[in-house]
Amino acid sequence: MKNMTFRRYIKLIPALLVILFVGVRCSDDLPIDEDGLLITNRGECYVSSFQLLGADFQTVLFPGSGADPNPEIDTVAQTIHVDVNFGTDLKNVYPQFTLVTDAKLDPKITGFVDMSDLANPRQWTVISGNRKVRKTYTVIVNVRQ
């Protein structure tokens, strides 16, 4: 009789495991923003790297001198200085931002961007993971000969 009771409880174990799993799974859901992205607790808000591609999806960055041809990103002044090759078609360039974890960019880059108006540099805003910090970066393009 005791053996029978034990077997009955054994049968309940899978059901208990399912309930436990569902409970754990749903207990710590983060809110989701209007883009379907998780709003996290991170407050960091900066651009970590930047690339500019031409219409052929190849870099248009001027190679520069030395081993560091990367754009100059100033996270304090919130500027990105980019030297591009002579003859770059700046009406059809594709900026690529790398942001700190969980941050997002506004406006979104969905295709080629016109950056040919050098007197009026384009701006993008970085929004932190907790969506509470916003920093607007200005991308300043300089055509090198």
Place this chain on the structure above:
Amino acid sequence: MKRRYFDTHLLWMLVCIVLVSSCKEEEYALPTPKSGLQNDVIKRTLGPNVVGLDIEFAYAMAILPDEGKLSSARVEASIPGAAGTRLENNAFYTNGSGADVPVQIGEPGTTEGSVSQVTFNVDTSAATLRYYYIIPEEARGKEVSFKFSATSSNGQTVSYSMGPYKVTNMDIVRLLPVVNNGDCYISIADMAVYDETEAAANADKIDLVYLYRASPAAFAHALVSPAADAEYLPGVTLPAGVNKSTRLRKAWNLQDFHLAQLQFGVYIDEVDFEKLDLSESPNYALGLKAEAGTWVETADGKYRAYIFVNSVNNGGQSAVISIKRLQMF
């Protein structure tokens, strides 16, 4: 209680035995060849069918040796092919190195009008012959189809229809050498390259100028519209009347098979030109490298083209280009 558990175990054991026995492999048996003359065709060329290029087929035919031998093979095209259309008098096998080795099976084939044929003069009961249809100008924009047929010594005949295949309205020209300050004037309308004298005589047809400039380094090999800003035409004095503004957009990793003739199975087709929008593109393309390309639209919008750079030579200040073009109206 014990009896019930015993029964359950017995049942599971039976299920396992059934499962194991049902997984036994079936023994392979050689297929039985079909009786009578058989045939089959595959199309070997891919991509759009362009006037001047070929459509290649492999036509296989076979009969059981004790039923007869192959006598003849024939292909009829719905539109007669251009010069060079032929049914080969060789069958091929692939050797250990992967190379196709020909085996002659008859006298050279004949092509009269739309019919190409070969008569076998060797004792064979199976062969695969290649048929090359050179697409004629008359087929431009039309559909072409083919009827393959074979006869055997026992009087049997088989046939196989292929197609229809649409022939594109695109044109191509391959391997045009361009030289800085030499043959550097490119006409999309004529699909040709001119020197300064010829360009002056065809001023209304010149769409682009090829330049090489070592400095700045980003300039290098370039295609520039005659109407581009002077900074993109350094040191160039254009012939009188050469003044068109042709739009260009650089491309990379687009080695069209027809133009590049490399291993890449990529083809630019009419739809690519139809969807092309160069309204916001510049009228110059600098820094072209080997295997790069540029999309092109002529000033009047009549032609859209893709210019592929087959090779560049910095020392010789030259390049070799190929052009694929579609007339839009």
